[in-house]
Structure formats: structure tokens, C-alpha cells
Amino acid sequence: MKTINLLSVLFIxxxxxxxxxxxxxxxxxxxxxxxxxxxxxxxxxxxxxxxQCSAVSPDKIEPMISHMIKQARKxxxxxxxxxxxxxxxxxxxxxxxxxxxxxAKRSRSRGRSDEVPxxxxxxxxxxxxxxxGTNLFIQNNPTDPYTLLGKVEIPTKFKSSNLESLMDEIVRxxxxxxxxxxxxxxxxxTNVRKANIIKFK
Amino acid sequence: xxxxxxxxxxxxxxxxxxxxxxxxxxxxxxxxxxxxxxLYLQSPSTSADGVIKADKPMSIKLHIISGLIDxxxxxxxxxxxxxxxxxxxxxxxxxxxxxxxxxxxxxxQVGDIYDITxxxxxxxxxxxxxxxxxxxxxxxxxxxxxxxxxxxDPADEDLKEGMLKG
Numbered sequence: 001m002k003t004i005n006l007l008s009v010l011f012i013x014x015x016x017x018x019x020x021x022x023x024x025x026x027x028x029x030x031x032x033x034x035x036x037x038x039x040x041x042x043x044x045x046x047x048x049x050x051x052q053c054s055a056v057s058p059d060k061i062e063p064m065i066s067h068m069i070k071q072a073r074k075x076x077x078x079x080x081x082x083x084x085x086x087x088x089x090x091x092x093x094x095x096x097x098x099x100x101x102x103x104a105k106r107s108r109s110r111g112r113s114d115e116v117p118x119x120x121x122x123x124x125x126x127x128x129x130x131x132x133g134t135n136l137f138i139q140n141n142p143t144d145p146y147t148l149l150g151k152v153e154i155p156t157k158f159k160s161s162n163l164e165s166l167m168d169e170i171v172r173x174x175x176x177x178x179x180x181x182x183x184x185x186x187x188x189x190t191n192v193r194k195a196n197i198i199k200f201k
Numbered sequence: 202x203x204x205x206x207x208x209x210x211x212x213x214x215x216x217x218x219x220x221x222x223x224x225x226x227x228x229x230x231x232x233x234x235x236x237x238x239x240l241y242l243q244s245p246s247t248s249a250d251g252v253i254k255a256d257k258p259m260s261i262k263l264h265i266i267s268g269l270i271d272x273x274x275x276x277x278x279x280x281x282x283x284x285x286x287x288x289x290x291x292x293x294x295x296x297x298x299x300x301x302x303x304x305x306x307x308x309x310q311v312g313d314i315y316d317i318t319x320x321x322x323x324x325x326x327x328x329x330x331x332x333x334x335x336x337x338x339x340x341x342x343x344x345x346x347x348x349x350x351x352x353x354d355p356a357d358e359d360l361k362e363g364m365l366k367g
Contacts (some may be wrong), residue, residue, distance in 0.1 A: 055277030089233030091269045165234035
């Protein structure tokens with residue numbers, strides 16, 4: 001009897017369709033620091049501390065991220081990434097560093113100030129947090145190949161600048177326009193108001 | 202009026218006078234909601250200038266909804282707001298500003314409610330969670346202070362619009 005049950009379980013498991021999650025991404029980096037927003041590092045890291053914004057902070061996403069990097073550098077000379085916390089806007093982030101390979105050479109340049117700091121590709125590997133059942137790539141590009149279904153934009157009458165509300169709204173607009181989408185990729189520099197809607201191949 | 206599960210009371214009692222909620226909105230910054238602000242007046246108004254210049258009882262209620270507001274941020278924001286409200290001439294109110302900031306020196310927590318009231322007979326009176334914290338005499342200061350939320354370069358345009366629903 002036990003053998004039959006075991007065989008049944010195995011049969012069910014092997015015949016279940018495999019759903020690919022497509023939640024792997026390449027997080028953007030800024031000034032030599034990887035930015036995780038609605039995503040987490042795919043590789044192991046250690047937590048160095050947290051950083052908060054100051055009272056006088058920019059009101060656009062990209063300058064705000066730069067502001068947070070600057071704030072983090074006040075207390076931590078070397079770190080690899082900032083992980084922005086959910087429900088805290090862009091005002092609170094965890095400062096993290098990847099575990100180093102002792103044999104590896106240091107890749108971040110501290111030489112000439114005009115040199116663009118380089119970031120190891122593996123540091124940018126990310127895993128998405130799903131948002132209301134939708135893959136939302138923000139400050140992040142999908143790793144898996146995809147086709148573009150179309151583009152969407154949040155209507156101008158939607159005035160909130162609350163990040164959570166903006167992300168919910170772009171997902172809502174995307175799902176309404178393209179119900180069979182696989183993911184929403186927020187266009188940089190638009191304060192989460194524009195997105196490309198994609199289907200994975 | 203309800204925002205982020207916070208309902209602004211329709212009325213505010215300032216001494217013996219009953220003030221009505223003129224309008225309310227959300228103060229957003231850092232890409233999150235910081236507090237709900239409501240303006241209470243004797244009679245409805247949609248004029249920012251009219252409210253600022255009125256030597257009549259009125260009140261602004263701030264209901265804190267974010268744990269990311271702390272005393273330092275609030276105090277920095279007051280400096281910034283007063284500077285904008287007075288078009289860079291806030292130094293004339295330096296003593297009053299110091300007194301006003303004292304109301305925000307204690308630790309700020311989610312759920313805290315500040316009532317910034319103006320009574321022509323007393324001046325600006327601030328309450329934290331219904332407890333009186335500071336009284337600052339002077340009509341000129343009241344005009345500058347209410348300007349933080351209602352001037353041409355307000356703390357938050359949408360909040361200003363919400364407060365002036367009338």
C-alpha cells in the first residue's frame with residue numbers, strides 16, 4: 001500500500017507542469033553601488049548597517065538613490081549594495097557587502113576620481129519580490145529573454161508620489177492593458193510612471 | 202475624510218469655538234506618506250492668501266503616519282518651510298521659530314497628533330496629543346507659520362490643495 005502511495009506521489013510530481021518563475025534580474029548600479037529595489041541579492045552578503053535619508057532629500061528617484069549612497073558613505077567607507085526596504089519609500093536601506101574571495105583582486109577603483117567604478121556582474125544578480133502576483137522589475141533588468149508586448153504609462157490624474165502606490169498603480173495599469181503579460185519593467189528616469197510590458201520567451 | 206486609515210475629525214474645538222474641517226491631504230516625501238494634514242476654519246475657504254492673512258481662530262492638525270519622521274527631520278523641515286514661507290526672510294522670526302521647534306523636540310511616534318492652533322487673543326498655541334506644549338504670541342508669526350503649508354511654495358502642493366477644498 002505504501003509503495004503504491006509513494007508511486008502516486010512521484011507520478012503527480014513528475015507530471016506537474018513546470019512553471020518558470022522568471023524572477024532573475026540584473027540590478028542597476030550607481031556610483032559603484034548596486035541598488036536593490038523590490039528585489040534581493042541572489043548571492044550571499046553580510047549586513048553592515050542601515051541608512052536613512054535626511055530631511056532635505058531630492059524628490060526624484062535617481063537623485064534620491066544618489067543621496068542615499070552619499071548618506072551611507074558617511075558611515076561606511078566600503079560597501080557593495082543598498083537594499084531598499086519595502087514600505088519605507090526610498091528613505092531607509094540596508095547597507096551590505098558581499099563575502100570576498102580572498103584570492104580575488106579588488107575591482108572597485110579608488111584611484112582617479114573621474115574613473116567610473118566597476119561592479120562585478122555577480123554582485124548585480126538579483127531575485128525579485130513579487131508584487132501582487134506580478135514580476136515588477138524596477139532599477140532592474142530581466143535576465144531571461146523576452147519579447148516586448150507594449151508600453152504603459154500612469155495617467156496624469158494619479159498624483160501620488162508614494163512609491164508603494166506608484167508601483168501598485170503601474171502594475172494595475174499594465175495588467176489592465178496586457179492581461180497576459182509576464183512582467184512589468186519600469187523605465188528609468190520616469191519616477192515609476194512608465195513601464196515596458198514583456199512576455200518571456 | 203479618511204486617508205491611509207486615518208479619519209480627520211469633522212470638527213475641532215478651539216476654546217469655546219467650533220472650527221470645521223476645511224480640507225485635508227497627505228504630506229508625501231521620500232516617496233512615502235509622512236502625515237495627514239487637516240485645516241480647520243470657522244467658515245469654508247479656498248483662498249490660501251485669505252487663510253494666511255485672516256486674524257481669526259484656525260487650526261492645522263498633523264497626524265503622523267510614518268515612523269520615518271523623527272524630531273531632527275521635523276526640525277529641519279520647519280527651517281526649510283519657514284524659509285520658503287517668508288521668501289528667505291525667516292530671521293525676523295528667529296525667537297519664535299526656536300520656540301516652535303521646541304514642540305517637536307520630544308521623540309515623534311506613529312499616531313502622534315499635533316494641533317497647531319491660532320487664537321487671536323493668545324497667538325499660536327501648539328498641542329501634542331491634546332497636551333499644550335508651546336504658546337507663541339504674534340499675528341505676523343502666525344501668517345508665516347501657516348504659510349509653510351499654504352504659501353506659493355508650500356511643503357506639499359497636493360496637501361495644500363487638499364486643505365483648501367472649502
